[in-house]
Amino acid sequence: MDSSLSKLPIGGLKLSSELVQIRLIPNSGFSVTEMFRLLADHRINVTMVSMDATDGELTGIGCIFAEDRVLAEAALQPIAAAVDMLSPVGALSIFPHQARLLLIGKILSALGQDGLPVYGMASSHSALTLTTDYRRLDDAVSAVCRIVSLPENHAPFRPEFRVKQF
Amino acid sequence: METFAVYWEPIIKTYGIAERTGLCLVTLDLPFNRISDGGEWLTRFASRFDASLVLIFSRPASPKGLRLHLLLDRFPEKIELENVETKNNKAHNIERVETADAIEKNARPAQPLDVHLSAFDGVCSGLRVNNPVELVYFQGPHYGDRYGIAGAAVSALAQHDVPLLAVVCTGASVYLIMPKGMASAALNALGNAFSTPEVAT
Numbered sequence: 001m002d003s004s005l006s007k008l009p010i011g012g013l014k015l016s017s018e019l020v021q022i023r024l025i026p027n028s029g030f031s032v033t034e035m036f037r038l039l040a041d042h043r044i045n046v047t048m049v050s051m052d053a054t055d056g057e058l059t060g061i062g063c064i065f066a067e068d069r070v071l072a073e074a075a076l077q078p079i080a081a082a083v084d085m086l087s088p089v090g091a092l093s094i095f096p097h098q099a100r101l102l103l104i105g106k107i108l109s110a111l112g113q114d115g116l117p118v119y120g121m122a123s124s125h126s127a128l129t130l131t132t133d134y135r136r137l138d139d140a141v142s143a144v145c146r147i148v149s150l151p152e153n154h155a156p157f158r159p160e161f162r163v164k165q166f
Numbered sequence: 167m168e169t170f171a172v173y174w175e176p177i178i179k180t181y182g183i184a185e186r187t188g189l190c191l192v193t194l195d196l197p198f199n200r201i202s203d204g205g206e207w208l209t210r211f212a213s214r215f216d217a218s219l220v221l222i223f224s225r226p227a228s229p230k231g232l233r234l235h236l237l238l239d240r241f242p243e244k245i246e247l248e249n250v251e252t253k254n255n256k257a258h259n260i261e262r263v264e265t266a267d268a269i270e271k272n273a274r275p276a277q278p279l280d281v282h283l284s285a286f287d288g289v290c291s292g293l294r295v296n297n298p299v300e301l302v303y304f305q306g307p308h309y310g311d312r313y314g315i316a317g318a319a320v321s322a323l324a325q326h327d328v329p330l331l332a333v334v335c336t337g338a339s340v341y342l343i344m345p346k347g348m349a350s351a352a353l354n355a356l357g358n359a360f361s362t363p364e365v366a367t
Contacts, residue, residue: 112202
């Protein structure tokens with residue numbers, strides 16, 4: 001039997017450039033509002049956010065581009081005790097997920113089977129984005145491709161240019 | 167080659183702000199070394215429950231695991247929480263956060279156990295169900311490339327005392343999850359802070 005028949009069809013995969021994952025530590029005494037303000041004051045884009053209030057105040061993660069790390073460290077100096085940074089991080093986006101929990105479960109399972117870390121996750125109505133070790137993004141693609149089928153001639157694409165707001 | 171373009175807007179534009187009410191937020195903790203098992207549990211769960219996924223998101227909850235959230239379009243009728251809570255409340259740290267309406271709804275006669283949350287045993291912990299909750303979300307031009315969008319949204323809600331249960335941003339989308347009854351206040355707050363397109367009448 002054609003193995004592609006048992007795979008779940010998706011539209012495509014997108015890989016990020018190298019990122020740094022910033023975590024606001026729970027109950028640190030600083031708010032997410034303050035963290036966002038400090039980053040925005042230094043014109044640093046946060047590309048993915050996953051925060052919740054299950055520990056009381058909003059806490060969680062946001063990703064920035066690796067080239068913004070030094071600037072972010074300076075920007076976040078006033079709340080340095082409240083944040084930590086994880087790198088190198090890469091994001092893998094799968095689209096569309098079509099709200100298929102089955103697909104998401106199988107993707108997590110495949111990543112786990114290959115010993116790939118999942119640092120965070122955020123979905124929109126169309127895409128599911130997972131963060132993992134940037135050095136192992138290709139391994140993550142291989143794991144995901146065991147369970148999804150891509151359109152003919154589609155290859156996971158990496159960004160070739162960036163739009164940056166000044 | 168670098169290309170520069172200048173774009174400035176006095177108020178951040180959106181393509182429109184939308185809301186959804188009557189949603190259900192399910193939260194659980196998944197150890198990093200059980201990601202595969204957690205994925206398999208989600209796969210089994212997906213094939214047997216009757217609600218639809220709206221969002222899924224997670225973040226590290228401890229050095230050892232992820233806090234995983236499933237935002238569903240309604241409380242899954244086929245999940246029998248009462249039994250699980252009664253049986254496993256202490257052992258598995260199950261917590262339920264609900265409004266009076268939801269508690270009344272869940273006081274219905276027990277349904278057949280189509281999905282056993284006890285299957286969490288040994289895989290996940292810290293199960294919480296927050297039901298109902300509300301979602302306000304919006305997209306805008308190049309949000310994924312711009313700074314200050316999420317911060318502007320969170321600040322606008324904080325200024326109007328709108329509590330947030332979660333914030334999720336990816337691509338050009340911003341999702342704000344809040345307790346029941348807060349979506350209208352959130353829409354008002356965001357309507358003041360962001361520019362939304364006029365609807366033709």
